[in-house]
Amino acid sequence: MGDRMTPIPFKDLMEWIIEEYKNHGKIFGVNKFYKKQDDKVLEIFGEKIETPFGPAAGPHTQLAQNIITAYVCGCRFFELKTVQTLDGEDLPVSKPCIKAEDEGYNVEWSTELRVEEAYEEYVKAWVILKLLSKELNLGSDDGFVFNMSVGYDFKGISSSKIDNFILGLKDVSNSSIWKECMEYTLRNLDKFNNIDKDYVSNISPKVSSSITLSTLHGCPSQEIERIAEYLIKEKGLNTYIKCNPTLLGYDFARKTLDAMGYDYISFDDHHFKNDLQYEDAVPMFKRLETLAEENGLSFGVKLTNTFPVYIKNNELPGEEMYMSGKSLYLLTIALASKLSKDFDGQLKISYSGGADAFNIEDIFETGIWPITMATTLLKIGGYKRCVQIAEKLRKLDYSNKVFIDNEKLMGLKEKSLKDIHHLKDIKPRGSRKINSKVPLVDCFIASCEKGCPINQDIPEYISLVEEGKHLEALKVIVEKNPLPFITGTICSHACMSKCTRNFSDESVHIRNIKLQAAEKGYESLMREMKETPKSNVKAAIIGGGTTGIAAAYFLAREGINVTIFEKRSSLGGIVSHVIPEFRIPSERIHKDIELLQSLGVEVKLNSEQKSIDDLKRQGYKYILVAIGAWKPGKLELEGEKVINAIEFLEKLKSKNPALNLGKNVVVVGGGNTAMDAARAAKRTPGVENVYLVYRRTKRYMPAHEEELKLALEDGVEFKELLSPIKYSQGILNCEVMKLGEPDESGRRMPVPQGKWVEVPADLVISAVGEKIEEKLFIENNIDIDNQGRAVVDKNTLETSVERVYAAGDGLYGPSTVVDGIAQAAKFARAVVLEEMHRDLNINVQKSLKNIDNIENKRGVLEMGYLGEREVGRCLQCSTVCEACVDVCPNRANLSIKVKGNKMHQIIHVDRMCNECGNCETFCPYSSAPYREKFTLFSTEGDFQDSKNDGFIVVNKHEFIVKVRLEDKVLEVKLKENHTMLPKDIENILWTVMKDYSYVI
Structure with missing residues (x-):
């Protein structure tokens, strides 16, 4: 196994396509095709183009199968991957060499094939697109355009190697590969x-009449012009020059990226000084x-490199990498606007820089086209996007697209500054990966x-909501989560940070769907709720907050007699008494409490229990201390x-007494409580300004991103990099800080600057972190740590x-509601195990969903909560993942x-992989599929050079294969009955040999 791809011969490509389409309705794994439905076309370089977009010179135009897959999905402009003498x-x-988790990065530059091999790939792709357009009625056979890309200096571009490539693609009729394609x-x-x-x-046979010139950073303007003149005059090519964003100047680029949240991206001004x-x-x-x-040709620019x-x-190996995708969008639009203004809208611009489904219409409507893309196609959905x-694009007006509308382009530049699709999240995105091997x-x-801390069965209940089965969905939820209304409203939704759609657009709004199930299924559920017969075993819970409620629910459902002792006049803890009504209405909290009470749990309000021994004397065998962090x-x-948050x-919510806050309120802190x-x-009423003071920037605040954004939307003014020192006579004096090196938590340390700022403050609220009231633990001889927290057995939570x-x-x-439910x-599990010698009764029936329906969703980008239609955005990853595909x-x-397995299986085809690493980025496991999935090898040498578990076909007709599993190599004949291989592996081998033999 190496990091070099092996081009597939034309015959094998065609038989793969024909067999896969005939037997599975797919072409290179894609089952979603675009078919042209009208006669609208544009013209470029004297050629027709049906949809003016396609893959940029890069990983998606390196091999024939890549170009073919892009075509069947709707692309009609192909910027072939750059060739050079090296x-x-x-x-x-x-x-x-690729990392495209959010904005994109790469360390590659031109095709990894030999120039002669690249030439053959493009010819094969050209012919196959001609055949597919007619055979599958995907569009006109002359409705797509191939655009050459060459680099990087005059010497190389004028060499015989590149000259043969250019002339060869202008007319391929005398090439051996053309003859091979025609003959087959x-x-x-x-x-x-x-x-x-x-x-x-x-x-x-005339594959391409146009070329895009790519030069290295630092290439002199005289060299660039000399090459362009050569391509126009000597080679007769319509010529575009690829421009670098460095044309905008260092100050503009730095200021723009900082403003859009990309302040962590590191670069200096040397390229800006040395480039064109x-x-x-x-x-x-x-x-x-x-x-x-x-010369009767077209000239234009490609924006941008x-x-x-x-x-x-260590994002990628080396010292420098190339950024692309959404972070490049505004820079590219800004450069387009600047250039187009100087050319009165008459400069032809080919676009590439963060283009995707969210901005494609805006770009095209300015008159800029063709539009190419790479980063978006490297994400979930891939070519299907x-x-x-x-x-x-098909729905837009193709007329009057000769000149660029500078007014629209300027408007798009201004819009881009605030467009959420291109802004960086305030806080770093958490990893989607789980800590296990694929x-x-x-x-x-x-x-x-x-x-999810409680491993909620999310795809299961979402699919039930989608089917309109809200009661069934709510039943799935409450098996593990007895607080569906509270978690459906204010859950920290760790699940959403792991959602696959984060790599497409934004997470499915899982929390909203949970609330939808709760609201629509609640009355029916309450009619079915029955009190479980209770045993003589008694359990006491000190604290009636969400953790205490959840614990009581689980025990009562199992038949344990439970009593909650709550020192306040109602249950709910912090959620009921502190969290503002605008965040969670009291009615929702009450419904979760009613769900608990339906199980017959005894609740003693206004009852502060301080003695564990007293409870034991009252017959309580098990006692849970579930007090909140109120200190x-x-x-x-x-x-x-100052006043504590x-x-x-609590005073604000109780409205007794009413608070007079003054005009200017300052909140010190950066957590969720500070946002509340x-x-x-x-x-x-009466408050005009609310300032939130924090020593670091928003990126390093502990509050969840959602809470930060809501505070900003409400008009809270963030005063970042300020450390409060003194509060006196309506003024909060703060020292200015700057971010230094990261501390042990990974957050950059605030460093004092010796400068001071005054913030007006009629009231200062301290929200610097609530602590535990350890007194109860100390008085009852419960061991605590140096922070006053109980020392417990990590498996059972039993104290000393x-x-x-x-x-x-x-x-x-202070922790989240859902963490409390998990605890x-x-x-409850520890109690039930000791008393009943079993686990908790949790009954959720898993079912696989319709795979075809799920696959059709992939690649469709949507943002913004869709209400009842939101369920349709779930990709049901427990049935279909296929991120690596x-x-x-x-x-x-x-x-x-x-056969016999409802789930599809993944195999890795060694000869088609160049170890770019993109599948590792998006695999939910902490793994690299190209190294760890069952691999099909093409040659004995490749098999021997690899450590992958996998196989090579020794004799296709006699079904003889050589298999490596866990470093053991076996040669088996599949026709024979044998027990040498695990059944699931044997089934995969049979399937490949019989149903997917075209991949061998």
Whole structure:
């Protein structure tokens, strides 16, 4: 196994396509095709183009199968991957070379094939597109355009190697690969339904009449102009010059990226100083425009090349990588606007820089086209994303697209500054990966479930809601989650951070769907709720917050007699008494409490239990301490007294007494409680300004991103990098900070700057972290740590006192509701195991969903909560994952349907992989599928060189294969009955040999 791809011969490509389409309705794994439905076309380089977009020069135009897959999904403009004299094994490409988790990065530059091999790939692709357009009625046989791309200096581009490539693609009729393609097709006309000899004979051998010039950073303007003149005058090519974003200048690029949240991207000004300068570029482009016109050709610019940045955190090997995708979008639009203005809208611009389904219409409507893309196709959905893009473009007006509308382009530039599709999230996105290795078989997994502390069966209840079965969905939820209304409203939704759609657009709004199930299924559920017969075993729970409620629910359902002792006048803890009504209405909290009470749990309000021994004397065998974190954190501040956030919110919610906050309120802190306090203050009559003061920036605040955004939307003004020192006479004095090196938590340390800022403050609210009231633990001889938290057995949560347990905020400090539910379940599980010698009764029936329906959703991008239609955005990853299939540009990971197994299985095709690493980025496991999935090898040498579990076909006709499993190599004959292989592996081998033999 190496990091080099092996091109597939034309015959094998055609037989793969024909057999896969005939037997499975797919082409290279794609089952979603775009078929042209009208006669609308544009013209470029004297050629027709049906949809003016396609893959940029890069991983999606390196191999024939890549171009073919892009075509069937709707692409009609193909910027072929750049060729240069340094090629093949002589070209050093560090691996992995791609990382496209959010914005994109790569360390590659031109094709990894030999130039001669690249030439053959493009010819094969050209012919196959001609055949498929007719055979499958996908569009006109002359409705697509191939655009060459070459680099990087005059010497190389004028060399015989590149000259043969250019002339060869201008007319391929004398090439051996052209003859091979024609001969095979004519010999196999019986395999087609809509293709005859005349059609094949009339396929044009003129593959490309245009070229895009790519030069290295630092290439002098004279060299660039010399190459362009050569391509126009000597080679007669319509010529585009690829421009670098460095034309905008360092200050503009740095300021823009910082403003859009990309302040962590590291680069300096050396490329900006050494690259082509704007004042040199404009007159050069005008001269070349005139030259092209004199030669009856087109001239334009390609905007933009990728952006060079430094590698800081081992994102990819090396010292420098190239940035692309959404972070490049505004820079590219800004450069387009600047250039187009200087050319009065008459400069032809080919676009590439963060284009995707969200902005494709805006770009095209300015008059900029063709539009190419790479980063978006490297994400979940992959090539299938092109179908949606093609359909969007088809609905637009193709007329009057000769000149660029500078006014629209300027408007798009302004819009882009605030467009959420291109802004970076405020806080770093959490990893989707789970801490386990991808299995060889049945690797499909819903990462949302693994991200949830209680492993809620999320795809299951979402599919039930989609079917309108809200009661059934709610039953699934309450098996593990007795607080569906509270978690459906204010859950921290760790599940959503793991959702696969984060790599497409945004997470499914799982929490909203849970609430939808709760609201629509609640009354029916309550009619079915019955009290479980109780045993003589009694359990006491000290604390009636959400953790205590959950623990009581689980025990009562199992038949344990439970009593909750709550010192306040109602259950619900922090959620009921502190969290503002605008965040969670009291009615929803009451419904969860009613669900608990339906099980016959005894609740003693206004009852503060301080003695564990007293409870034991009353016959309580098991005791859970589930007290909240109500003790105020200490804000080190000189001067006047401040109010604690918990106290403030509790008083505000109780409205007794009414608070007069003044005009200016300052909240000190950066957690969720600080956001609640700030938003609540903002809603209070008389308050004009609410300032949130924090020592670091928003990126390093502990609050969840959602809470930060809601505070900003409510008008809370964030005062970042300020450390409060003194509060006196309506002024909060703060020292200015700057971010230094990261501390142990990974957050950058605030460093004092010796400068001071005054913030007006009629009231200062301290939200610097609530603490545990450890007094109860101390008085009852329960061991605590140096932070006052109970010391417990991590498996059972039992404290140092026998059969006394601790959970919730009193265990780990302020935590989330769902974390408390997880701890409540752990406690209940320990009790049930000891008393009943079994696990908790949790009954959720899993079922696999319709795979075809799920696959059709992939690649469709949508953002914004869709209400009742939101359920349709769920990709049901527990049935279909296939992330590694989607994101592989080369189609090296295949999904196969194995007889007797409802789940599709994944095999990796070694010869099609160049170890770019993209599948590793998107696999939900902590694994690299190209190294760890069951691999099909093509040669004995490849098999021997690899450590992958996998196989090679020794004799296709006699079904003899050589298999490696866990470092053991076996040669088996599949026709024989044997027990040498695991049955699931044997089934995969049979399936490949019989149903997918075209991949061998």
